[in-house]
Every structure is written in C-alpha cells, then in structure tokens.
Amino acid sequence: MKIVVKKTNSVTETKIGFILTSVRASWLTRRGCLSCESPLVLLQLNWATICTSEKSVSFQRTWGRKGRRCCLCVPVGRCVPERPVAPWCFLSPIAPSQPVLHKAACWKPAGLKCVCQLCEHTNFTCQTEGACWASVMLTNGKEEVVKSCVSLPELNAQVFCHSSKNITKTECCYTDFCNNITLRLPIASESPSRASAGPVVLAVTVAVPVCVLSLVAVLAACACQGRRCAYGRKKQPNVEEPLSECNLVNSGKTLKDLIYDMTTSGSGSGLPLLVQRTIARTIVLQEIVGKGRFGEVWRGKWCGEDVAVKIFSSRDERSWFREAEIYQTVMLRHENILGFIAADNKDNGTWTQLWLVSEYHEQGSLFDYLNRGTVTVEGMVRLALSIASGLAHLHMEIVGTQGKPAIAHRDLKSKNILVKRNESCAIADLGLAVKHDSVLNTIDIPQNPRVGTRRYMAPEILDDAMNTNIFESFKRADIYSLGLVYWEVARRCCIGGITEEYQLPYYDVVPSDPSIEDMRRVVCEQKLRPNIPNQWQSCEALRVMGRIMRECWYANGAARLTALRIKKTISQLCMQEDSKA
Numbered sequence: 001m002k003i004v005v006k007k008t009n010s011v012t013e014t015k016i017g018f019i020l021t022s023v024r025a026s027w028l029t030r031r032g033c034l035s036c037e038s039p040l041v042l043l044q045l046n047w048a049t050i051c052t053s054e055k056s057v058s059f060q061r062t063w064g065r066k067g068r069r070c071c072l073c074v075p076v077g078r079c080v081p082e083r084p085v086a087p088w089c090f091l092s093p094i095a096p097s098q099p100v101l102h103k104a105a106c107w108k109p110a111g112l113k114c115v116c117q118l119c120e121h122t123n124f125t126c127q128t129e130g131a132c133w134a135s136v137m138l139t140n141g142k143e144e145v146v147k148s149c150v151s152l153p154e155l156n157a158q159v160f161c162h163s164s165k166n167i168t169k170t171e172c173c174y175t176d177f178c179n180n181i182t183l184r185l186p187i188a189s190e191s192p193s194r195a196s197a198g199p200v201v202l203a204v205t206v207a208v209p210v211c212v213l214s215l216v217a218v219l220a221a222c223a224c225q226g227r228r229c230a231y232g233r234k235k236q237p238n239v240e241e242p243l244s245e246c247n248l249v250n251s252g253k254t255l256k257d258l259i260y261d262m263t264t265s266g267s268g269s270g271l272p273l274l275v276q277r278t279i280a281r282t283i284v285l286q287e288i289v290g291k292g293r294f295g296e297v298w299r300g301k302w303c304g305e306d307v308a309v310k311i312f313s314s315r316d317e318r319s320w321f322r323e324a325e326i327y328q329t330v331m332l333r334h335e336n337i338l339g340f341i342a343a344d345n346k347d348n349g350t351w352t353q354l355w356l357v358s359e360y361h362e363q364g365s366l367f368d369y370l371n372r373g374t375v376t377v378e379g380m381v382r383l384a385l386s387i388a389s390g391l392a393h394l395h396m397e398i399v400g401t402q403g404k405p406a407i408a409h410r411d412l413k414s415k416n417i418l419v420k421r422n423e424s425c426a427i428a429d430l431g432l433a434v435k436h437d438s439v440l441n442t443i444d445i446p447q448n449p450r451v452g453t454r455r456y457m458a459p460e461i462l463d464d465a466m467n468t469n470i471f472e473s474f475k476r477a478d479i480y481s482l483g484l485v486y487w488e489v490a491r492r493c494c495i496g497g498i499t500e501e502y503q504l505p506y507y508d509v510v511p512s513d514p515s516i517e518d519m520r521r522v523v524c525e526q527k528l529r530p531n532i533p534n535q536w537q538s539c540e541a542l543r544v545m546g547r548i549m550r551e552c553w554y555a556n557g558a559a560r561l562t563a564l565r566i567k568k569t570i571s572q573l574c575m576q577e578d579s580k581a
Contacts, residue, residue, distance in 0.1 A: 111127040111128060111129055112127065112128050112129065112130070112131070112132060112149075112174065112175070112176060113125055113126075113127055113176045113177060114126050114127075114128065114132035114133070114147070114148065114149045114176075114177060114178075114179050115132070115134075115147045115148075115177055115179050115180045116147060116148045116149060117145075117146060117147050117148065118148060119148075125177075126148060126149040127149065128149035128150065128151055128152075129151070129152055130149065130150045130151045130152045130154065131149075131150045131161070131172040131173060131174050132147075132149065132150070132172065132173050132174070132175075132177070132178050132179035133146075133147065133148050133149065133150040133161070133170070133171075133172055133179060134146070134147045134170070134171045134173075134179040134181060134183055135147075135168055135169065135170040135171070135183070136168065136169050136183040136184065136185055137168040137281065138168075138185060139281055143184070143185060145183060147179050147180070150172065168185075169183050169184070169185055171183065279302060279341060279342045279357065281344065281346070282302060282303075283300040283301065283302045283307060283309060283357065284300060284301045284302075285298045285299075285300050285309060286298065286299045286300055286301055287299050289308075289364070290364075290365075294310070294312055294313070294316050294319055294431070295310065295311045295312045295313050295316065295354075296310075296311050297309070297310050297311075298311060299360055300357070300360075302357075306360040306362070307341060307357050307358070307359065307360050308357070308358045308359065308360040308361070309355055309356070309357055310355070310356040310357075310358065311353050311354065311355055311356075312353075312354040312355075312356065313354075314351060314352050314353075314354065316354070317354060318446065318447060319431040319432075320343070320354040320356060320431075322430075322431050322432075322433075322446040323356060323429070323430050323431040323433075324340075324343035324356060326407065326430040326431075326433045326435070327340035327343075327356075327358075327430060328340065328343075329404060329405065329407070329435070330402050330403070330404055331398050331402060331403065331404035332404060332407075334389075334390060334393040335389075335424075335426075336386045336387070336389045336390030336393065336424065336425060336426055336427060337390050337393065337394065337426060337427050337428075338358050338359060338418060338426045338427065338428040339358060339359035339426070340356075340357075340358050341357040341358055341359065342355075342356075342357040343355065343356050343357070344357075358428070359426075361418045361419060361420050361421070361426065362421070363418070363419035363420065363421065364418070364419065365414065365415050365416070365417060365418055365419070366383070366414040366415075366417040366418070366419055366425060366485070366488075366489070367413075367414040367415045367488075369419040370414065370488060370489065370492045370502050371502050373492075374492045374493070374494040374499045375489065375492050375493055375494070376493070376494060377493060377494075377495065377539065377541045377542070377577065378577050379423055379493075380489055380490060380492075380493045380541065380542075380545070381541055381570060381573055381574050381577055382423055382424060382574070383419075383423070383424070383425055383489055384486055384489060384545065384570050385424075385567065385570045385571060385574055386424035386425040386426075387417060387425045387427065387482065387485065387486075388482070388563060388566045388567040388570055389567055390425065390426065390427040391409070391412070391427065391478060391482060391563040392562075392563040392564045392566075392567045394406075394407045394408070394409060394427065394433075394563075395407070395408065395475050395478070395562070395563045395564075396564070397436070397438055399438075405435045405436055405437060405438070406435070406436040406438070406471060406475075407430075407433050407434070407435050407436075408433060408434050408436075408471070408474035408475050408477070408478055409427065409430065409432070409433055409478050409481075410432040410433060410434060410452050410474060410477070410478070411429060411431075411432045411452040411453060411456075411481075412427070412456065412478050412481040412482060412485065413453050413455075413456045413481060413484075413485065414485050414488050416428050416429040417485065431446075432446065432451075432452060433446075434446070434471075434474055436471040443468070443469070443471050443474075445468070452481075454514055454515065454516055454518075454519050455484075455504060455505060455506060455510070455514060455519065456480075456481040456484055456505070457477075457481075457516075457519060457523075458476070458477040458480035458481070458557065459480070459523050459524050459555050460473070460476075460477070460557055461477055462516060462519050462520040462523055462524055463520060463524045466557075472557075472558075473557060475562075475563070476557035476558070476560050477557070478563070479552050479557075479560045479561060479562070479563065479566075480552055480553060480557075480560065482552055482563070482566070483548070483549045483550075483551075483552025483553050484505040484530065484553075486545055486548065486549050486552070487505055487530045487532075487549055488502070488503075488504070488505065490536070490542055490545050490546070490549075491503065493539075493541075493542060495535070495538070495539050495542065496538075498535070500533075505530050506519070506522060506523075506528070506530065508531075509522050509528060510522055524555075527555065529550075529553045530549075532546045532549065532550070540573075540576070541573055541577060544569070544570075544573050548561065548566060548569060548570070552566075
C-alpha cells in the first residue's frame with residue numbers, strides 16, 4: 001500500500017493505493033472524505049460488513065460471486081468510507097486520465113480515550129473529541145503531574161498544550177491513552193558543545209572582551225536590583241515574592257479580559273476547571289483583609305493583579321462547594337455580582353485549604369464603607385440602584401439554551417455586599433443561595449448547617465411560617481433584607497450637613513448578637529421596624545427611599561415589592577437626581 005499527500009488550491013489530498021484482485025484502485029481523500037479516482041469500467045459492489053480496530057479500518061464487499069476483503073490502514077481519527085451514498089466503486093487499469101469522484105460518507109471514531117486522574121467514577125479514563133493532555137508543574141517545590149482530556153473549545157482557547165518557563169511542561173497528543181507517559185520538568189540547558197574546535201580560537205579572541213563587559217554590566221545590574229529588593233523587603237517583610245512568570249495564558253491579556261473571553265465564547269459559566277487550578281496555584285498571598293465564621297479573606301497577587309482569596313476551613317467544605325457551584329452557574333456574571341475567578345483545594349502541609357478566588361475590591365464591604373464615612377444623596381442612590389440591579393439579576397430566570405435559573409441569596413446584608421472603585425456595589429457570598437428549576441418545578445436547597453444572619457431574617461423565617469416549597473418565598477425574604485440594607489445606607493446620607501452615626505438595624509431594641517427569640521419578639525410579636533426619621537421627608541430621594549423600605553418590610557411577604565420593581569423606581573429617582581445636577 002502507498003500513501004501520497006499533496007496540497008492543491010488550499011485542499012489537502014491524500015492518495016491511498018491498494019491491490020484488489022490484481023486491479024489497482026486509487027482513493028482520494030478530499031476535505032476529510034474518501035472517494036474513488038481514475039475509473040472507466042463500472043463494477044457494482046454490494047456492501048457487506050465493516051470492522052474497526054485502533055490502528056486501521058477494514059471493510060468487505062461482494063464482487064460478482066466471490067467476496068473480496070479490502071483493508072485500508074488509516075490512523076484513527078481520519079475519515080474513511082462507512083456507507084457510500086450509492087454503493088458503487090470504480091476500478092480500472094485502463095485510461096487513468098479521466099477522474100470520476102464517488103461520494104462517500106465519513107466514518108469517525110466514537111471519541112479519543114485518555115488517562116484522567118480526576119475521573120474516579122469512570123475508572124480514571126475520559127473521552128474527548130479534542131486531545132489527551134498531560135502536564136507537570138512545580139508546586140511548593142514538588143513536581144505535580146496532572147493528566148486529563150482537553151475539549152475542542154479548550155484547545156481553541158490556546159491555554160493548554162503550551163509549556164511555561166521553569167513552571168510547567170505540557171504535552172498534548174491525539175491517540176488513545178497517549179498521555180499515559182512520565183513527564184519531568186526541563187533541566188537547565190547545559191553548556192554549549194565543545195565538539196567544534198576549528199575556528200574557535202578566532203571566535204574566543206573576539207568574544208572574550210564582549211563577555212567580560214557583559215558580565216560586568218550584569219553584575220552591576222544585579223547589585224542594584226538586590227539593593228532595591230532588600231529595601232522593599234524591609235518595608236514589607238511578610239510579602240512573598242511571586243513564584244512564576246505569567247505566560248500560562250495569552251500574553252497581553254489581563255485576568256478580566258481572559259474571564260470575559262472564556263465566558264462569552266464558551267458556556268457562559270466561567271473558566272474551565274484546569275485553567276482555574278492553574279490560576280489558583282500561581283497566586284501569591286499578600287495580606288489578610290478579613291475574617292468570618294467561614295474562614296479568612298486574603299489579598300493575593302496573580303500576574304501583578306490583585307485578587308481576593310477566600311480560604312475556607314475544611315469543616316466548611318459544603319459552603320465552599322456550594323458557593324463555587326452557584327458562581328459557575330451559566331449566565332450568572334453581572335457587573336453587580338462579585339466576579340468569580342477560580343476554586344481549588346490546596347494542601348499546605350498540615351491541612352487542606354479550600355480556596356475561592358474572586359475579584360478584589362479595595363473599598364471592602366458596604367458595612368466597612370458606611371462605617372468609614374458618609375455618602376451624598378447621589379452616592380446613596382447609586383449604591384441603592386446597583387444593589388437592586390444585582391439582586392434583580394439573581395432573582396431573574398433567563399430562558400434559553402444557555403439560560404440561567406432563578407436564584408435567591410438567603411443571606412443578604414451589608415457585610416455581604418462589596419463596594420467597587422466606581423462607588424457601585426457587587427453582591428457576594430452566595431454560599432446559602434438556592435436555585436429554582438422551572439421545568440421540573442424543583443428548588444435546589446443546599447445541605448448546609450449554616451443559616452442566614454438572624455438580624456436580617458424576614459418575619460416568616462423567624463416565625464417558622466415560610467413555605468419552602470414555593471420559590472417566591474425565598475425571593476420575598478431577600479426583599480425584606482434589602483429594605484434593612486437600604487436603611488443602613490440612608491442613615492449615612494448627608495443632608496444639610498446633618499448625618500447620623502452608623503448603626504445596624506434594630507440596634508436599639510436587640511443586643512449586639514441577638515438570638516432567634518430576641519428577633520421574633522421584636523419583629524413578629526411587637527411588629528417593630530427600624531425608625532425612619534422625620535427629616536427624611538425634606539429630601540425627595542430620602543422620602544422615596546423611605547417609602548421603598550416600608551414596602552419591603554410588610555409582614556405579608558406577598559405584599560412586598562419585587563427586586564425588578566425596586567430597580568425601576570430607583571432608576572427613575574437616579575434620572576431625577578442627574579437632571580438636577
């Protein structure tokens with residue numbers, strides 16, 4: 001058998017010749033489909049069977065009264081004729097100058113099988129139409145090997161199949177289980193070969209002075225850089241140095257650009273899992289910026305960009321898994337919802353850390369922002385509108401092939417809302433969120449021992465009267481909490497030079513850490529709500545905000561406003577304030 005490859009008019013043609021009962025046939029592969037070439041005599045061949053193996057495809061046809069077997073040794077993944085559109089084949093040793101093409105269907109393999117270390121449920125194998133992938137990376141001074149499948153969209157993203165300097169070595173291959181190999185990180189290149197000694201004397205005579213001068217320049221630069229680094233370490237003794245170069249993704253792109261590209265070109269659910277792990281394992285923690293019952297929040301560095309790293313303790317694995325799952329919901333990304341980047345589990349030597357990496361907002365939470373200072377009327381309206389926009393997007397169901405389920409937050413409060421650099425807000429902490437499947441009419445409630453913050457709980461939750469089988473009940477509870485957050489913001493609004501100090505809702509009637517019974521007595525039995533001062537009536541914006549708060553605090557959840565209605569009302573208020581300016 002012979003194989004000839006030629007390229008004409010941007011079309012690659014592969015000729016495969018074989019002998020069938022002393023009659024030479026020539027087959028032509030054009031755009032991935034096999035067809036017959038150079039025939040004159042027409043012979044009818046009836047199709048009988050087709051058999052496949054890993055390295056070749058053979059098929060049998062009946063010619064006249066005797067059956068003949070033809071074998072084509074074609075690599076798996078190439079197209080060969082499975083069932084022709086018309087079962088004819090043209091074979092002739094005469095006059096090969098008039099090519100006639102015969103239409104044929106394409107046989108394609110079911111999929112490429114690869115070794116997958118993360119696929120315990122499938123016997124550590126996976127199947128893909130892309131490529132098999134193996135990578136070794138340096139983590140905490142140890143080589144870590146990962147083997148898996150790479151899909152076609154991930155191949156097109158140009159993130160895989162490229163090794164980085166000193167950090168990873170990556171191999172992609174395209175045959176079954178071809179990634180079952182042993183990889184090692186590249187060793188520093190050895191000194192040049194000394195074999196060539198002919199014109200070396202002349203080269204050395206010229207090169208030695210140049211090398212000496214270059215060495216002096218390098219040493220001077222290193223000394224200068226060393227002084228700068230020493231000075232920097234004195235100023236920041238606890239800051240680690242970056243471990244890697246940032247060539248694991250496309251050069252010239254920021255993290256925000258990468259997330260946007262992968263979100264809009266893929267399923268809309270964020271970065272692929274392997275990309276998330278690559279990013280998470282190259283982040284250098286800088287300083288702790290917050291603590292909570294879940295764990296700690298750190299500011300980290302990735303490729304010179306600040307990121308927020310939320311580190312969960314191992315006992316809060318359910319919260320970590322649930323929050324990562326919700327953040328990766330298709331079509332969830334929104335400017336007023338915290339931007340999710342990656343999730344990964346890391347072993348620091350003594351215990352396993354659960355990382356959730358997101359965008360970093362230096363202003364901190366709305367709670368911190370309001371404690372630090374006051375806001376103008378325009379600033380209050382902008383904060384309120386952005387919170388309503390984010391909550392409306394969460395509550396909204398998007399119907400379609402890549403739709404988004406309706407989501408309720410269940411723990412909305414000022415500490416779970418972040419303030420961005422442009423003075424707008426982003427809703428965070430989705431660990432308690434619930435999703436609604438409108439097709440099956442089911443509610444995905446997390447199996448999580450955590451409950452919401454008692455101070456912000458709606459009356460029906462405190463009274464244990466909420467119908468958890470109806471998804472609207474969860475959305476209405478969010479609206480009650482939203483009204484309390486608006487009250488916190490409005491109290492810090494400066495009108496006529498008069499402002500009130502920051503306080504939490506119900507600060508004057510319950511202790512600093514109230515129990516369920518404390519809140520039930522105040523909210524359900526005494527039916528108290530936060531006080532709305534009379535001076536708010538002198539400002540149109542505060543008067544509208546006060547009316548919205550009252551309609552969010554109704555004891556009857558069905559009577560409360562929706563997030564979309566609140567967003568529209570505040571949008572109109574925002575336009576009025578802009579026209580005044």
